[in-house]
Amino acid sequence: MPLKIDRGLMHWLGVIAVTLVCIAIQGDISWMKAYPKSLVVPFSDWMNTGMQWFIDQFGAIFLAIATLLEWPIKGVQWVLHALPWIVCTFLFCLVSYIASGWRLAIFTLFAALYIVVLGYWDESMNSLSLVAISVPLAIFVGFVFGVWGFYSDRAERIIMPTLDILQTVPAFAYLLPILMLFGFGTTVGLIASLLYSFPPMVRNTIVGLRGVPSEIVESGIMSGATPAQLFWQVRMPTASKQILLGVNQATMASLSMVIIASIIGGTADIGWEVLSTIRKAQFGESILAGIVIAFMAMIMDRITSGLATQSAEYNRKQQTLFARYRYWIIAAAGTVTFLLLAKLIPAFQEWPRDLQFSPAKIMNEGLTYVVVNFREEIESIKKFAFFYFMLPTKIGLQQAVSPFTWGFELKLVHSLGYAVMMVAIACWCARRWNNQVAIGVLLFAIFFYFGLTNLPWPALLLIYTVAAWKVSGPYLAVGTLLGLGFLVVTGVWPQAMLSLYLCSIAVIISFLFGTAIGIWAAHNDRVSAIVRPINDTMQTMPLFVILIPFVMLFKIGDFTALLAIIAYSFVPAIRYGEHGLRNLPEGVLEAATMVGCTKSQLLWQVKIPLALPVMMLGLNQTIMYGIAMLVIAALVGTNGLGQTVYIGLSDGDFGVGMIAGIGMAIIAIIADRMTQAWSKKRQAELGISV
């Protein structure tokens, strides 16, 4: 293919030229290198003032709400603590059995025993009581908004973007305003988890109600249903499966937020247990407590999703009164029996302290042993990644290459060699594929040489804006310019670049490896069967827990954060990769095989191009997951926006934390819109829809 010089290519070459010029002159023009401090718009001060004013005016209302909400939480907590653990365990197992069957019931029993024997019962019940209050609230609120959005297009136009923002603003940033409005206490966790968990309920309610086939609605109308009957007896039951899926997602979101909220401290719940032990470097303890969270998440997930699938298998009419109320009867009888039992045997009431057993000590010793004996290996893995990938991306080959790190000094020859090689690769790519790939290679070469944090901000602004323009059009370009401009003028640009650097490496690695595994899984049922449960578990796992093993081995720092982000964000890449390849139009594949494609031609020239839009959605999700984890990773000492949010939170500086939170949301939204737009564009070109 000859090199085609078209307008698009010229634009990009222009951008690259401008970038290089900017880099060349940034030594002389100081505002090019760093946005001048004197020009920073004091948004954070304004926000603090605004917030202060708001609190002065309305603070009392929020405090009242807080005290009001404290009661039900206290109530549930009291009940859960007052009941002997054996009774609670029985009831949990019963619910598991009803929702999913024997296997889940046994698993629940096992988990409960684990919690009791290791002595995490009280902490777990504290977390559970928050979830128990926040989930019904979230379901109610989400349902109401969902129904409203379903009936009113105008409402939907307001609701949907609001949900977008609520779900992309990092979880930490929620805590700040809530903390300021409601004051310290359990309510913060409740409100935060409510805010975080009702959006999926809204979405699923709307999707479910929309998805009711029109003929079913019409048949309801023709049966003479009044509007209320039509809603409750026709639309709702038909949409129930999707709506229950919303309940499932709301529950999971609620639990993960309850855990995250424990960082504000003082809650004595299981999240706090994990966090405080991580901070004290008691890894055995933290991983044992983390397992409790994982158990809780898995069981809640199975119960709610079990109920959702069950709703599709409607129960036959129960004949007898006993059969109809059998679960209530069993529950009552079991409760009474176990209460009596607990009275007789004190260990059933409260597990005695001296019978508690914790392998934490042994684990810690084992870990120390591993760390001491394999220090060289661990260190060299860390160094390798750090010197050859992370450092160059962060500060550029230009600074990263030194005798200390790479073993030689970067001389002009090397730089020239690098430049020639990269240009050659770009030309080759342009011939082999197309100009876009070549441009990508060139930009990557520049990033890698000078380092993301060393590139002048005007150049980056230009690159992102032009990219947004190319994939989507003027609206997104203007949005991108304004959004990134906001980061510049509020002075958080350097932190944003630090976040971006970590996140980009993680996302690229996750996406490449994840997609590769996804492709493998699409061709191999055994791999698929192995990968799926791992993915499911990773997705239900609260973010905290994923962090633990990496902190144990690699201590705190960028590398640990990187691994944690990768571990969490490669799940969607696998999922979408496999899904995209497995759901290709059958006819196309057959036709391609018939014209004599070899297996690898089929994969590279037919399947992957066709599956690319779906894979791009996978990339989109990978980025979103990466950003979510990035914020949590701030806990283990990364720099960047996540860290700033965290600082704002611990200092109670609303403005600073909020700006950083908004900054992350801006990056997330821009990345989201760009990948979505690209996927849509490809879909339109291929004439398919995902």
Added chain:
Amino acid sequence: MRAHQNPSKNTIKLSCKNIWKVYGDDPDQFFTSGNGAVANAHAHADQITKDNHIVANADVSFDVHVGEIFVIMGLSGSGKSTIVRCLSRLVEPTAGEVMLDGEDLLRKTESELIEIRRHKMGMVFQSFGLLPHLNVIDNIAFPLKLQGVAENERYAQAERVIELVGLQGRENNFPKELSGGQQQRVGIARSLAVEPDVWFLDEPFSALDPLIRKQMQDEFLRIQSVLHKSIVFITHDFHEALRIADRMAIMRDGGIVQIGRPVDLIMRPVDDYVREFTRDVPWESILRAADIVESHQGSVSGMKKISGDTLIESLLPYLAEHESGVAVEDENGAIMGVVTARGVVAALAAGCDVDIADADTAD
């Protein structure tokens, strides 16, 4: 059961006049106060289309008589579903008039409409429209439940219609446990549970495979022979229309092209579009004795006597053996004439002629 036998054939049950349904930003602009009577419907429809609106129904008028099966046919997108939804007010017509039992249906309030649907109308849907969370008997009793009928009573009534459609024994199954044919029986039973006068069926058998479809048509005719509903039946299958229609209308681009008895449409199609539908019709299965009866001098004693309504198809074996043919009687038992083997062959040949002539013009 056929209209021309029915004593009340002249009573109009349901009628629509100049119905228009236009989709788009502002459909009302094309009509003054919902009046659908425009001078030149074709030109008007073209005008509306030019204005970026979709004309789903254009100037549709017809009557449905008491006890009659009125079939609407047309290609996909010709507006069949829309017109039947205008008649039941599932869709609000942009212009025109719908009269049910002499009352203006479009003037009814929401609550009056609910009452009408609860007692006078039933509808069957192409993809059944069953409620997935209710079992067969609850699906069928659903309209009664909405009316607040007590449980025993509504189950008793549901049992009656279950028997009518032959679904005994499946009462406790859920829709997804049933075959397509069985699901549609549930749909039919549900629409009959309230004992409606007017029965709308929108391609009820299109989703079924041919054998089941034939069986369901027989079943449908049997039910109708018991119940005598006034029916609007939609199909895109001409053979189906032939089997069940008393009268039928053919639609194109939202408008009606021709209305008449199936025989009229075959014998005297108004244009090539209608002729295209009737092209490969098996003549023997639509021609009835009365259509080809020859006058006969002399006595008919000793000849087999049949009604004018009899299909030629069913006479063929007998005619093959009896040279003199059969005598044809009208409703009152008076002799109309005879049908002979030769007469049948001549009529079928004429049918072929139509085909050949048509083929010639097509070239």
